[in-house]
Amino acid sequence: MAIPLIYNLESVRARWRTTVVAVLGIAGTVGVFVAMLALATGFEATLVASGDPENGIVRRKGASSELDSAVTLNQLRALEDASEVARDGKGPLISPEVVVIASLPLRKTGSDASVQVRGVHPRALEVHRGVRVVEGRFLRAGLHEMVVGRNAAGAYSGAELGSEVKLGGTSWSVVGVMDAGGSAFDSELWCDANLLGSAFERPAGVHQSVVLRLATPDGLSALKARMDGDPRLQCQVERETEYYAKASRMMTGFILSLGSIVAVVMGLGAVFAALNTMYSAVAERTREIATLRALGFGGGSVIVSFVLESLLVSLAGGLLGCLAVLPLNGLTTSTLNFQTFSHLSFAFQVTPLLLGLGLSFALFMGLAGGLPPAIRAARLPVTAALRDL
Amino acid sequence: VKFLPLLFSNLGRRKVRTALTIGSFAVAIFLFCLLFAIRAGFQQGVEAAGVDRLLVINKFSFIQPLPVAHRDRILQVPGVQEATYASWFGGIYQDPKNMFPQFAIDHRTYRDLFPEFLVPEAEWQAFLEDKMGAVAGEGIARRFGWKLGDRIPLKDSPYGSYFEFNLRAIYKGARPHDDLTQFWFRWDYLDEKGPPEMKGRVGWYTARVKPGASMTEVARDIDARFANSAFETRTMSEQAWMASWLEQMGNIELLMLVIGSVVLFTLLLVTGNTMAMSVRERTSELAVLKTIGFGDRAVLVLVLAEGAMIAAVGGGAGILLAKLFTLGGDPTGGFFPSFRLPGAAVGAAAGIALAVGLLAGLVPAWTAMRLHVVQALRRL
Numbered sequence: 001m002a003i004p005l006i007y008n009l010e011s012v013r014a015r016w017r018t019t020v021v022a023v024l025g026i027a028g029t030v031g032v033f034v035a036m037l038a039l040a041t042g043f044e045a046t047l048v049a050s051g052d053p054e055n056g057i058v059r060r061k062g063a064s065s066e067l068d069s070a071v072t073l074n075q076l077r078a079l080e081d082a083s084e085v086a087r088d089g090k091g092p093l094i095s096p097e098v099v100v101i102a103s104l105p106l107r108k109t110g111s112d113a114s115v116q117v118r119g120v121h122p123r124a125l126e127v128h129r130g131v132r133v134v135e136g137r138f139l140r141a142g143l144h145e146m147v148v149g150r151n152a153a154g155a156y157s158g159a160e161l162g163s164e165v166k167l168g169g170t171s172w173s174v175v176g177v178m179d180a181g182g183s184a185f186d187s188e189l190w191c192d193a194n195l196l197g198s199a200f201e202r203p204a205g206v207h208q209s210v211v212l213r214l215a216t217p218d219g220l221s222a223l224k225a226r227m228d229g230d231p232r233l234q235c236q237v238e239r240e241t242e243y244y245a246k247a248s249r250m251m252t253g254f255i256l257s258l259g260s261i262v263a264v265v266m267g268l269g270a271v272f273a274a275l276n277t278m279y280s281a282v283a284e285r286t287r288e289i290a291t292l293r294a295l296g297f298g299g300g301s302v303i304v305s306f307v308l309e310s311l312l313v314s315l316a317g318g319l320l321g322c323l324a325v326l327p328l329n330g331l332t333t334s335t336l337n338f339q340t341f342s343h344l345s346f347a348f349q350v351t352p353l354l355l356g357l358g359l360s361f362a363l364f365m366g367l368a369g370g371l372p373p374a375i376r377a378a379r380l381p382v383t384a385a386l387r388d389l
Numbered sequence: 390v391k392f393l394p395l396l397f398s399n400l401g402r403r404k405v406r407t408a409l410t411i412g413s414f415a416v417a418i419f420l421f422c423l424l425f426a427i428r429a430g431f432q433q434g435v436e437a438a439g440v441d442r443l444l445v446i447n448k449f450s451f452i453q454p455l456p457v458a459h460r461d462r463i464l465q466v467p468g469v470q471e472a473t474y475a476s477w478f479g480g481i482y483q484d485p486k487n488m489f490p491q492f493a494i495d496h497r498t499y500r501d502l503f504p505e506f507l508v509p510e511a512e513w514q515a516f517l518e519d520k521m522g523a524v525a526g527e528g529i530a531r532r533f534g535w536k537l538g539d540r541i542p543l544k545d546s547p548y549g550s551y552f553e554f555n556l557r558a559i560y561k562g563a564r565p566h567d568d569l570t571q572f573w574f575r576w577d578y579l580d581e582k583g584p585p586e587m588k589g590r591v592g593w594y595t596a597r598v599k600p601g602a603s604m605t606e607v608a609r610d611i612d613a614r615f616a617n618s619a620f621e622t623r624t625m626s627e628q629a630w631m632a633s634w635l636e637q638m639g640n641i642e643l644l645m646l647v648i649g650s651v652v653l654f655t656l657l658l659v660t661g662n663t664m665a666m667s668v669r670e671r672t673s674e675l676a677v678l679k680t681i682g683f684g685d686r687a688v689l690v691l692v693l694a695e696g697a698m699i700a701a702v703g704g705g706a707g708i709l710l711a712k713l714f715t716l717g718g719d720p721t722g723g724f725f726p727s728f729r730l731p732g733a734a735v736g737a738a739a740g741i742a743l744a745v746g747l748l749a750g751l752v753p754a755w756t757a758m759r760l761h762v763v764q765a766l767r768r769l
Contacts, residue, residue: 021662028651062545064488067452068479070547101450113637114451168449169621200453203586250488258427265420272413276663279405336637341452343637 003292003301008309011285018277019313022369025273026317026362027324029266034358035325036259038348040252043335046346047248050183051241052129056220058210058237065247065340066099066209071235073205078232079212084223086213093213095120095127098193100200101341102167104156115152116342117167117189119196127211131185136161136176141192147176149186151345155334159189167191168199184244187334187345211240250339267365270317274369278310282377289377290385299378306377310370311363318362322355392687396694403667407699410663414703414746415710418738421653422711425734430725431638433566434631437726442502443608444630445472445594448621454590455620457580460495463594466610468602473498476576476592480543480552482533489529491543491572492592493579502595505563512537512558520578523554528569528727530559541572548583568726595627657741661749664696668753675757685758692754693747700746708738 012019051057058079063069076096079085086093098119103112122141125131139145146167148159153174158164164171172191180186197204214220220239227233238246282289289302329350337344400407429436445463447453454476463472478491496517500508508516508524515537516522525535535541539556546552554574562569580588598607608624615622625633675688683691712730719728 018662018666021658024658032651060545060547062481062485062550063547064479064481064485068547101452103450109636111633111636113633200449261423262420265416265423269413269416269420272409272416273663276406276409276413279409280666283403336634 003297003305005308008305008312011281011288012309012312015277015281015284018280022274022277022313023317023320025270026314026365027320029263029270029365030318030321030358030362031324032266033259033263033361034322034350034354035328035348036255036263037354037357038325038328038350039333040255040259041351041354042346042349043255043344044245044248044252045349046182046344047184047244047337048241049130049181049244050185051239051244052213053239053241054214054217055127055240056212056214056223056237057240057243058212058235059208059243061234061236063236066097067101067340069099069208071096071207071210074232075235076205076207076210078230079210082223082226084215084219084226086215090123093123093127095124095211096193096207097121097124097209097211098197098200098202099208100168100196102189104159104165106343107155107157110157113156113343114336114341115156115189116184116187116340117191117196118185119193120190121193124190127213128180128185130183131178131180133176134179136174138176138178139191142195143192144170144172144195145175146172146189146191147178148174148190149188150177150179151186151332151334152189153177155187155343155345165189168196170195170199182347184247184344187343247337247339251335251337263361267361270365271368274310274314274365275372277313278306278370278373279376281309282306282373285377286380286385289380290382293380293382294386302378303371303374306374307367307370310374311366314362314366314369315359317366318359321362322358326350392691392694396691396698399671399691399695400698406663406667410667410699411703411706413663414700414742415706417653417657418704418707418742419710419714421738421741422708422730422734423714424650424653425737426711426715426728426730429566429731429734430719430728431635433568433725433727435628435635436566437505437564437568438627438631439503439505439597440626440628441598441600441604442627443596443598443604443611443624444627445596445611445622445624446592448612448623451593454587454592455594455622457589457591459591459594459615459620459622462614463596463611466607466614468599468607468610470597470599471498471501472594472596473502474576474591474594475499475573476579476590478543478546478548478552478574478579480546480548482541482543487533489570489572490568491546491574493576494573496575496577499573502597505567506560507563508558508560516557519555519557520575521553521555522557523572523574524558524560525556525573526569526571527559527561529572530556532570535559548579548587552579552582562727565729566727566731570726596624657745661745664699664746664749665753668692668695668750668757672757676762679762689754689758692757693750696746696750696754697743698746700742704739704742704746707742708735711738 058071059066059069060071080092080094100117101114102117104115105111106113125138133147139147146165153160159174161174161177163174165174178185178190193207214223220237223237227235227237292302328348330347332345332347334343334345445455447455457474460472460474463469473495475495476493478493480491500513516524523541535556537556537559541554541556543552543554544550576591596611598604604626608626611624612622678688715728715730719725
């Protein structure tokens, strides 16, 4: 026979002070847990969104990022001729790109931050389908013009539409702002590839990476096979989405490893607090429990009742914690991506999955903190407990 | 002291609760130490930076090289005592995950500029004599099980697909926070083996300023010397350079610390509450003690001592665990150059533990001291 839930609600209310402390402990733990996950998820999503599943990215074999990569002119020509690359009336859909790091002052602090600058050719927008110009116009080849990402325009002083950016000893006028759908390109500056290459004294014709549209979605393996067979093509190709997923791995791994250590330690502390609360609840209510037993409620019912009470408290904590971090959703922050040495803006992503994980974590803590005291409550010798009256 | 048995039996009264309270104390203090260690990990670069060292990089970008000939001209700048150069190599050891900094260094001058890295003289001589020689930090050598004389292959660097080095020396740090994960080899070897377009190029210069000379003035003079040349420079103190990277990390570090502090506060609140609760429950017992002749002060001390005891045991356990944890090495797999528990953290943690223990006991102890015996006994 089940003990009515109202009994637990009433007793939680009667011990409101210890309950509040237990709820706060669990809320804090769940909040931090979800916030960490939201940070890592947001970071990863920003980079992964930069990739297009139908695109491949070609880099030097073994290059750790675009920065230390190089694709020669011969390799580029061979790629342009490859049948695995999609083409339209104007030729192959291929975007060779020059990537450098420059430093620009951050609007917020005034100190310099590393910004990724990408030199592109006129077809870049046709290959990067997620990127649109939302203000002004796209840059013209052969001119010192620049298109800035939405986040870059906001983050760096002097990078807004109409201003001049000093880069590599030359001045570039910002002619457009691009929206890349919250991806890493939103933190970049784009300009003409040849001009950028010469401003940074790169050998002519050498690019850091080549992004290409695949003729068929599964054309990647065919292209890989071609590269293995062609001595001219000593480079590696990856699906663009995979490349960007990898580029986020170090940072997300870092956030997650630190975050999980902190969450586990905090969870342990919260379980201790829950145990203490429930044990003292059991101790205070010895005679109530004995009365319940005397009335005919079985040991199982007592266990269920106490575990339910503990779960109730932890659920309240979990909900509170989730509510507290909900405003983080969409909040833009920025950090340095160590894999590309550049500053990246990204937004927290509090997804339903993460909230679900947070609530499960809370319930788990409630269970761990409620079960041992519940078992003790069920084991109380009825006669002895009643004699205490 | 003679009340010690009483203290222990009080603590032993509810063994589970005492254990749990000590446990949560340990957890809170452990977390506190952990956050300190994380913070120290972030700050490592700035703390380890030499106070008299300037860093000279290409004005356009730190990824752009400078000519090796700049060294002589930097040395001519008044106030510069010595200068050395290095290049970033970026090879892969076995697996791309095994990341550690690899520098091609000027073997003649590098050690003079970085005296904090201690290399046994005999090993350094062996390094100088072998063109393919390399020096590894103690940390990285331990991580990969390298011994002197080992041949270390690094592949897929921008300088070429395959390089081999002979490990000739292992360096230690003069201070606990020195980066022990670096790998150095000779720049002249790289220059010989690297591609033609990278010949005669270095990544950056490090210059030491003479005692008494102004860092900012020397930095300005160096940049002025190369103004309007093909390779203009940007010179700043090593500390400013490290701080600028840390600032870019900024948000993440701040976030972790804010979150951690909130949590610590909550944990301590919970612990303190439990301790206060256990004293409140025993009001009647304290009244009995007073009835049989214990003075007000004795009761106060007794209750406070109980809190302090829990704090000491719990806090001690937390610090010990944190020490063991940090000795286990960087939990993020190479993100922090050094991961250690700073001495200040231990002191602060001990202080916090004791303060919370005493504070949590203070209110109930005060009540206990002021307790009116007759009234308290009536509550029985």
